[in-house]
Amino acid sequence: xxxxxxxxxxxxxxxxxxxxxxxxxxxxxxxxxxxxxxxxxxxxxxxxxxxxxxxxxxxxxxxxxxxxxxxxxxxxxxxxxxxxxxxxxxxxxxxxxxxxxxxxxxxxxxxxxxxxxxxxxxxxxxxxxxxxxxxxxxxxxxxxxxxxxxxxxxxxxxxxxxxxxxxxxxxxxxxxxxxxxxxxxxxxxxxxxxxxxxxxxxxxxxxxxxxxxxxxxxxxxxxxxxxxxxxxxxxxxxxxxxxxxxxxxxxxxxxxxxxxxxxxxxxxxxxxxxxxxxxxxxxxxxxxxxxxxxxxxxxxxxxxxxxxxxxxxxxxxxxxxxxxxxxxxxxxxxxxxxxxxxxxxxxxxxxxxxxxxxxxxxxxxxxxxxxxxxxxxxxxxxxxxxxxxxxxxxxxxxxxxxxxxxxxxxxxxx
Amino acid sequence: xxxxxxxxxxxxxxxxxxxxxxxxxxxxxxxxxxxxxxxxxxxxxxxxxxxxxxxxxxxxxxxxxxxxxxxxxxxxxxxxxxxxxxxxxxxxxxxxxxxxxxxxxxxxxxxxxxx
Numbered sequence: 441x442x443x444x445x446x447x448x449x450x451x452x453x454x455x456x457x458x459x460x461x462x463x464x465x466x467x468x469x470x471x472x473x474x475x476x477x478x479x480x481x482x483x484x485x486x487x488x489x490x491x492x493x494x495x496x497x498x499x500x501x502x503x504x505x506x507x508x509x510x511x512x513x514x515x516x517x518x519x520x521x522x523x524x525x526x527x528x529x530x531x532x533x534x535x536x537x538x539x540x541x542x543x544x545x546x547x548x549x550x551x552x553x554x555x556x557x558x559x560x561x562x563x564x565x566x567x568x569x570x571x572x573x574x575x576x577x578x579x580x581x582x583x584x585x586x587x588x589x590x591x592x593x594x595x596x597x598x599x600x601x602x603x604x605x606x607x608x609x610x611x612x613x614x615x616x617x618x619x620x621x622x623x624x625x626x627x628x629x630x631x632x633x634x635x636x637x638x639x640x641x642x643x644x645x646x647x648x649x650x651x652x653x654x655x656x657x658x659x660x661x662x663x664x665x666x667x668x669x670x671x672x673x674x675x676x677x678x679x680x681x682x683x684x685x686x687x688x689x690x691x692x693x694x695x696x697x698x699x700x701x702x703x704x705x706x707x708x709x710x711x712x713x714x715x716x717x718x719x720x721x722x723x724x725x726x727x728x729x730x731x732x733x734x735x736x737x738x739x740x741x742x743x744x745x746x747x748x749x750x751x752x753x754x755x756x757x758x759x760x761x762x763x764x765x766x767x768x769x770x771x772x773x774x775x776x777x778x779x780x781x782x783x784x785x786x787x788x789x790x791x792x793x794x795x796x797x798x799x800x801x802x803x804x805x806x807x808x809x810x811x812x813x814x815x816x817x818x819x820x821x822x823x824x825x826x827x828x829x830x831x832x833x834x835x836x837x838x839x840x841x842x843x844x845x846x847x848x849x850x851x852x853x854x
Numbered sequence: 855x856x857x858x859x860x861x862x863x864x865x866x867x868x869x870x871x872x873x874x875x876x877x878x879x880x881x882x883x884x885x886x887x888x889x890x891x892x893x894x895x896x897x898x899x900x901x902x903x904x905x906x907x908x909x910x911x912x913x914x915x916x917x918x919x920x921x922x923x924x925x926x927x928x929x930x931x932x933x934x935x936x937x938x939x940x941x942x943x944x945x946x947x948x949x950x951x952x953x954x955x956x957x958x959x960x961x962x963x964x965x966x967x968x969x
Contacts, residue, residue: 478883482883482888485885725885726885726886729883729884729885729888730884730885732883733880733882733883733884733885734880736880736883737879737880737882737883738880741876741879772968772969773969776969817892818888818892821892821893821895821896822882822883822888822895822896825895825896825899826882826883826899829899829900829902829903832903832906832907833876833879833903833906836906836907836910837910840910840911840914843969844914
């Protein structure tokens with residue numbers, strides 16, 4: 441019985457919406473814009489967050505980086521103290537490796553911009569990284585074709601190179617197979633032995649797509665290993681069960697002894713962790729998210745006022761019909777459901793259109809930027825929920841008012 | 855059916871409660887709530903919406919409004935406890951909701967029993 445009445449009220453509501461197409465369209469436009477605004481902000485923020493977390497993840501959660509400069513910047517950042525610090529050196533790597541007990545893997549890395557060339561194809565300012573053999577066990581990456589360099593190749597400074605997806609495409613256009621081919625890295629011949637899997641754009645700028653990796657002992661032939669511009673660092677990965685704090689304590693002691701620092705002297709190196717980066721970005725994303733929530737929240741409320749306004753007009757126009765329905769035995773909840781459904785339907789339609797627009801935007805953005813922007817399930821659920829709830833909030837007052845009308849008074853209304 | 859006159863204190867309390875409920879709505883979109891799970895903003899949204907509906911009922915001096923408000927208050931407290939949201943807003947919410955409920959219960963007998 442109740443279901444039949446509800447079904448009837450839905451049919452009435454749909455009839456009213458179809459009868460006033462332009463009004464229906466204009467009133468759902470407010471919600472469309474509101475949902476579009478808020479879910480677009482969330483989609484972009486979520487995508488950026490996912491990208492950065494992915495980049496941080498590839499550096500390793502349980503990895504500590506021995507560097508010259510710390511990653512944390514505060515208002516009292518004493519940069520002048522760090523200026524004269526020495527950069528980490530390859531010779532320190534072996535010492536750390538020998539003394540450390542809590543290290544699972546350790547590696548050294550330098551990198552700078554160089555020219556890559558193959559036949560007539562030249563890439564300028566390509567990031568060329570020199571890795572020690574162990575760095576491959578610290579950093580996570582995937583090789584889709586070929587292989588990682590062997591330990592003897594790394595130690596002997598063999599002229600072998602692994603290429604990122606973008607570099608390989610640039611040097612070997614027309615689907616040429618790069619493995620086994622010789623390219624020039626900073627003017628030196630180098631054999632391509634591996635290709636990294638395509639990673640896409642990285643917010644931290646550490647995507648493997650734009651990197652060429654050579655053994656450190658080969659890289660030092662054309663890179664200034666003592667220069668800060670080569671950004672040298674040691675990366676140490678903790679053994680399972682060892683916390684980053686424990687690893688940092690051990691590394692601090694070892695590095696101080698290697699550099700012969702007196703007990704009261706300050707450290708002349710920085711120990712950085714990826715979670716420092718994550719924490720910095722968490723704060724940033726929270727601020728952007730809250731700003732988006734406030735702007736989007738109020739734009740949705742404004743859209744809700746539009747729907748409420750239309751519903752008041754709708755009730756006013758159909759007052760005598762309500763009177764006739766009630767005099768023929770329609771219950772209060774039937775009238776309430778009829779108008780409430782109309783409001784919810786309007787709002788939901790607005791929300792769905794808003795979500796479809798965002799979906800179209802993500803598809804268009806995917807073709808323009810090399811970063812994955814996806815409309816996630818949680819944002820779809822949020823968008824639809826907000827639409828329905830706004831429909832209820834904005835439609836309840838006019839719908840309840842309609843349900844409380846006196847049938848005699850309502851029939852008399854013109 | 856005779857219309858029940860709305861006392862002035864109910865009018866004031868309902869308006870304040872409506873403002874607080876509507877201001878709580880953007881809270882659904884905050885990153886901290888979103889991070890709790892896909893369905894948490896939906897759950898909190900339903901609670902806020904039902905509180906809004908209950909306040910409309912109270913505005914029209916209907917007993918179902920007070921009943922719904924109390925039920926939603928209990929569900930909200932349980933949900934917040936379940937989510938470990940022991941923050942300032944949780945205790946503030948309990949404080950003002952109990953104050954409102956006291957006001958509503960004072961006038962409960964005068965309210966209409968119909969829908």
